[in-house]
Ligand code: G
Ligand code: G
Ligand code: MN
């Protein structure tokens with residue numbers, strides 16, 4: 149209850165914000181889009197990272213209201229990008245299990261598309277493996293409904309959760325995000341290297357796209373390029389950029 153009130157208060161006091169981390173097309177070096185990441189500027193605790201509060205919020209079932217706020221911010225940002233002439237940039241939005249199970253989700257997204265005059269193909273919804281296994285039948289139904297509206301799906305943190313490969317064939321997924329824990333060791337750990345390169349090959353055989361997360365060096369990027377990884381995200385390109393700085397960032401860099 150303490151946290152519940154804190155979160156409600158935080159929404160009212162506008163202590164939440166989004167930062168956007170660029171995703172780069174590995175072959176062309178061009179900007180592909182951004183992943184939206186939640187930030188909480190707490191009055192006493194300072195900037196609280198999502199890993200420290202998303203889980204607590206999910207457990208107290210507050211991710212649905214907070215998620216509505218996140219999604220609308222993403223639509224506002226996407227609209228601004230289009231107006232500044234940045235067309236076809238993807239915005240990746242993280243969704244927790246409760247959000248995907250929320251019966252109001254598809255109506256909300258439909259309203260947002262018409263309110264902001266945007267195509268669903270501008271967005272990719274990121275689900276973690278633990279979300280996918282929560283309630284397979286309902287998850288599938290919800291994914292198919294959103295997929296038919298035009299939204300794309302990415303599996304986040306791939307390889308770290310409980311999912312089995314059979315989900316890749318059952319679920320309408322477009323993109324696999326290789327977790328950054330595999331990237332950290334890829335240059336000197338044989339297993340990490342093999343996992344990454346064979347995941348890229350497998351994902352392509354399934355006609356899906358692959359994003360490598362946690363790319364921190366040009367040496368990592370070179371290997372990813374050699375193995376035809378589609379997109380990359382990580383500190384080598386940029387940290388997540390606060391929403392307020394996004395347009396300046398784009399003018400400077402792209
Ligand atoms: O920025 P950071 O690496 O601390 O983010 C950690 C994780 O928090 C992300 O990988 C993601 O799973 C989760 N997360 C960040 N922003 C959001 C959000 O807006 N909604 C949901 N549901 N999860 C988020
Ligand atoms: O949704 P997901 O867990 O993928 O969120 C991405 C998280 O990973 C963010 O919290 C972000 O701060 C972090 N991150 C992004 N790029 C890098 C990177 O290159 N190195 C490290 N160590 N962390 C990263
Ligand atoms: Mn993510």
Ligand code: NA
Pocket residue numbers: 304305325327328361
């Ligand atoms: Na991740």
